[in-house]
Amino acid sequence: MTPALHATAPLPAEPLELLRTMLEDDFAAQTARLTQLTVYARLPRRAGYDVHTLNGQAADARQRIADTARALRRMSEGTYGRCEACHRPIPLGRLRNAPHATRCTLCDRDR
Template sequence: MTTTVHDSIEAGAVVSLPLLRDMLEERFAIHTRQLTELVVCGVLPHHGGHDPRTLAALTETSRQAVADTAHALQRMSQGTYGLCLGCHRAIPWGRLRELPEAEFCVPCDRARPLP
């Protein structure tokens, strides 16, 4: 079954939700596996040979990637996937294809303050 993300998405673009869901699920599995490996390294003697600060930063990045991907899958289930959280317009297909967990269109993402 092929459906569109939103009717307002780029004219003529037919977006396959199953394809995007597959991409997100694959990314979720990869990020979860990476996070597990990093957590295990963190409890090993001498942190498995990794610098503790680097390991902590990598672990936090992996945690955020898992959370972002899970949130995208949740938005997909709720029917709000593909809508920008800033302007509430459709996020262009090209952006979703390159960054399926995107929550913002490029203009809104650029306008956001840096963390």
């Protein structure tokens, strides 16, 4: 692992606000999805869904809600965008693709 691969500056305010908006939108969408799946699960025919499919999709929605909530908390604490393993900045491109990421690509790969 070379230092040049981790040479990224802290996140500027504008991309950080865009990432916050992305996270908030995803939180709202996943919460709505979980609500919808919960309603489907209570219907007599589960809206055509198999029980295992509903349970799996609900678990996925819960996980995304939890990941997004943790990312938003890290933003409020000022630790968002820092790798939890090496403590260096996570590249902006990685955060755009996975705004809930807690590790840089190199540390995630080594994990």
